[in-house]
Amino acid sequence: MRRPERAARRWNLLAAGLAVAGTCLGAGWWAARPAPGFGQLPAAAPAAVTVAPTPSATPSAAPPVAAPVVGRRLATPTVAPRPPAPVRLEVPSLGVDAEVVPVGVRGDGAMEVPDDPRRVGWYRWGPVPGAAGNSVLAGHVDTRSAGDGALADLAAVEPGALVRVTGADGATREFRVTARVAVDKEELPLADVFARQGPARLVLVTCGGPFDRAASRYEQNVVVTAE
Template sequence: MPDEERTSVSGRTWAAVAMGLVLFAAWLMGHPGDGVDPAGPGGQPAAGSADRPPQVYAPHLPLPDSKPVRVDIASIGLHAGIVERGLLNGAVDPPPYSTPDVAGWFRGGPAPGAAGAALLVGHVDTETRPAVFYGLSTVTPGAEVEIQRADGSVAEFTVEGVEVVDKDHFSADRVYGAGTRPELRLITCGGTFDQEKRAYSANVVVFAALTGSHQD
């Protein structure tokens, strides 16, 4: 079983790599030297929320409250269990390094599918190897993110934007802020690793909106 999965993943991986490179090239051409703070692709003003990526999808009717149990992003071969996490020093505390392959859901916020922004955090790597959200920065707009929930429903999200937010110029509103539209934020680390601080310089944030649901 795991072997089959790996074989299929390597095919997908090549696709993801190629896709990622093409998209980065496209992104660079569209953003001549404007740094990490895109006001919106092509200078398009972000409607409604000035400090967030533009909303591509119309608000979907919120789903009833139900805890998330699993996240799947087929396009990058990400399949992981979800545990509940709280806050530590003002940030959602990712699952411990002893369980690097699970994602953490911020239990103080909405459940994925409910109104508002549900937050999922996960490590990009441990001190020795890639972790659950290692491939997160290669996710592209339009990608499907499925969240399996405790009530047996699956909330379907579609990626609207992927951003690298520098920790030195961190905008909590941009990363965590939300209205009532059901959304999902997937957050991990990125940028460069400071060996002294033992920390990455940025957060990678995937912005996704609820676009559908089905029963498992």
């Protein structure tokens, strides 16, 4: 039996946070610009005045040749390689085997979710699975036209359940479910869900709870954390 189509989740990713990110990019671009005059040839130096040597019976030794001055090379900062982006999510105990695609932020500030309910979206502005912080993956619980979504049974996952994420490089990373909660959408702790520091965690999110027919949406979010 198909369930009603749920409305797109209203995760208000703070506009101020996005504005700060844009400012940082702007500042970085400005700092990387070359200094004025970079790449131009220097002006010709005035001709040196030479003095003829005094004649001598013994030829003088040739003047020493100055060693060329070599510019100091600046050290290149060492940056840890970032794990590849996720392309597949598996939760064997729930029968989940879904394609993962990168998503961003909609015009209203909410996180995008793939139109195809069989796919799961990875928040590409956050950490990659396996990197420090929370890697957020979200998907539909169901739709009117296609029935159950990839995360339809997420509310039934048990602590300790295995979660696999396959990266674009073919490598698979395994996580274990440590927590599952249902939260009213207005009370979703965004700072905790989208944390960028701390241990490498996987956060799976879908809709849940009672369905509000007047608003045409589920009233809660199901949030599962795996480490």
